[in-house]
Amino acid sequence: MKVLIVEDDPLHRSYLHEAVNAALPECDTVIEAENGTAGEKLARDHKSAHIVMDLQMASRNGIEAARTIWKERPETRILFWSNYSDEAYVRGVSRIVPDGAAYGYVLKSASDERLKLALRSIFIESQCVIDREVRGLQQKSLGQTNGFTDSEYEILVDIALGLTDRAIAKRRSLSLRSVQNRLQQLYDKLDVYQTAGDDHEDGRFNLRARAVTIAFLRKLLNYSALERAEAELQEWLDGK
Amino acid sequence: MKVLIVEDDPLHRSYLHEAVNAALPECDTVIEAENGTAGEKLARDHKSAHIVMDLQMASRNGIEAARTIWKERPETRILFWSNYSDEAYVRGVSRIVPDGAAYGYVLKSASDERLKLALRSIFIESQCVIDREVRGLQQKSLGQTNGFTDSEYEILVDIALGLTDRAIAKRRSLSLRSVQNRLQQLYDKLDVYQTAGDDHEDGRFNLRARAVTIAFLRKLLNYSALERAEAELQEWLDGK
DNA sequence: CAACAAGCTGCGGGTTTACGCAAGACGGCG
DNA sequence: CGCCGTCTTGCGTAAACCCGCAGCTTGTTG
Structure with missing residues (x-):
């Protein structure tokens, strides 16, 4: 099993690398990209079906990268790992996720434990894992109450x-x-x-x-x- | 000598902590704050005159914190350490720096070496250190050419x-x-x-x-x- | 099918914007 | 001092915007 990490901050990248190693012993290769463009390319080359993706990168942001990756292979599992839970991001993500795809949205402020759990749930169990905080937004936003059509x-x-x-x-x-x-x-x-x-x-x-x-x-x-x-x-x- | 680190990302915070220790052997205490509000308080309590400050924090951003800190003690040396060199930040910072104060602006993408050098220059030599990229913006922005009044x-x-x-x-x-x-x-x-x-x-x-x-x-x-x-x-x- | 809510559209008019024209006001500079 | 460039202000107009009123088209529900 291969995991691709797309994240532009080197510190976060190596932290993720470690977390993946710790959480997924069944993962034998971890590859890294430092921006969306490189991420897309690596995803294509390696046909990697497991991606951890930062939103907000300088060159090409996570949402765009995810969209093209999902367009090519919709069964790809992507875990979004972001600093923020802006409604704009949440909406942007839920707009592009293909039907039935497994994905996750975890905040960088989450604990190690939570991150590892999310990694396993998504990559092994194919379950969606959405951070509690993000989930709240999603409900409010997509439901009509106080949300926007x-x-x-x-x-x-x-x-x-x-x-x-x-x-x-x-x-x-x-x-x-x-x-x-x-x-x-x-x-x-x-x-x-x-x-x-x-x-x-x-x-x-x-x-x-x-x-x-x-x-x-x-x-x-x-x-x-x-x-x-x-x-x-x-x-x-x-x-x- | 004391150094106060104000930075909301734990990874970056500990990285900074290490960098300060490595670059400044004469520094005996390092204290940390994880948002602007806490940073202001600690700066006041510890009368610390050496601060490394992230811009862009959730609770109270670096510019606001720096402003109130400088208002209380304008001789404080502050090194801004930011992910971005948005003209908005650059302009925001140069608007609040007191006359003759020593400060710095270094991007997070800078090398370890550069960061350590900046730490020494500002805190020991009281020199201003502005990242090359930021400097460019400043010139263009404050000069009239293509810049905004x-x-x-x-x-x-x-x-x-x-x-x-x-x-x-x-x-x-x-x-x-x-x-x-x-x-x-x-x-x-x-x-x-x-x-x-x-x-x-x-x-x-x-x-x-x-x-x-x-x-x-x-x-x-x-x-x-x-x-x-x-x-x-x-x-x-x-x-x- | 009738009734009703929700959205689209045209009409009309009061306000705000965008901007040309031109008359002062102020600050250098030879 | 007179000339000149920059900034401010008023007047006036065409366009864009905000929005109430009302007629139509749909999809939904009893």
Whole structure:
């Protein structure tokens, strides 16, 4: 059994290496990549079906790498090992995991024990292991309570990219008015109107920009999500 | 001589601990804090004048911690040790360093050697040590070439926060028109108009939102900068 | 099938933005 | 001092945005 570690921080990488050795005696080879691009290549070359992947790497982040790897061989088991549980990451991951694939999401702050357990569960037992904290987010996020619909999230991304209403309408094949409807929905959910009783309309916000800000502060968006969205946008722009 | 390490990743913390021991035999005590708040407290209690500080910590980030520490004792020597050289960080740091203070900025990707050298230079020789890569940014950023004026940066932050033109005008004591002038200046510099010959006005951007996006993608802004700006904004809102 | 909720769309109008034009204000500099 | 560049401000306009109102299309449910 082979395990591929994709992680750009050398300290974390060697820590992982050790953890894998300790948790998986049945593993005979451990290979390492220090960024997403190299990770993809190694995964392809070695046909390795067991990967531990950092999100947030400089060159090509974990989500992108995972997506292409899963596209080639959906049965690959991937354990995401991340510093953060930003909703943006969680959403990004659950968007790309193939049906029935075994994967995991463990925070770097988890104990050695927890990490080892997750390694065994996923790689040996083919079970999904999602960190408790992440799980909470997932439920809230994908359930409708206080969570965002896909369409809401979609426009959020679109305005974060800086598109005009008209451009969004074109991209998503909607009428102008529908786009604006969704925007209002979004504004409601993000509670953008928090001015808390300003008598004289004084410190009003620019709703569109404010929504993006709040989404960022709440980690609904983060750099990585923006980056991916921007790439998709460029693709679309080129396509037509 | 005492050294305080403020760093939330345990692996990095122990690595630093070792590095300090190896580089500074004259150091007899090393204390550790795992977030900014604890770091401030320890710095105060121990009157420690030598600090290694991570930027980007969950609870209270390095820039904030450094600011309050320097406010209390400006002669403190601080070595910032960060994963990234985002312009937002660089600008944030150079904004708070007191006149004549010795400080350093070293990237986590630097070699052991470089780190140890920096530790000695700053803590023993009281010299500033700025990572080459960071230095480059600083020059470009603070020099006028391709860099952003303070007023430009200010307005960038204001629209990123989601303020309206009117609110910005009030906050910065400007006329509406001046705010809009500065915005245009900003749009120019950020090169927001990149649509590269769209015949039929098709995929136009919302300039205001797009500017923020581009700033984020270029790391002129990041989460930490936004967070700080938001805090300042709330202060201002409460104040009047 | 009727009833109803949820989403799409057009119309209309009040506000905010983006920006050209042009008149001061201020700070060097020969 | 007069000239010049930079910054500020007001006026005015076209476009974009926010959003209430209302008619339609669907999918769902009793």
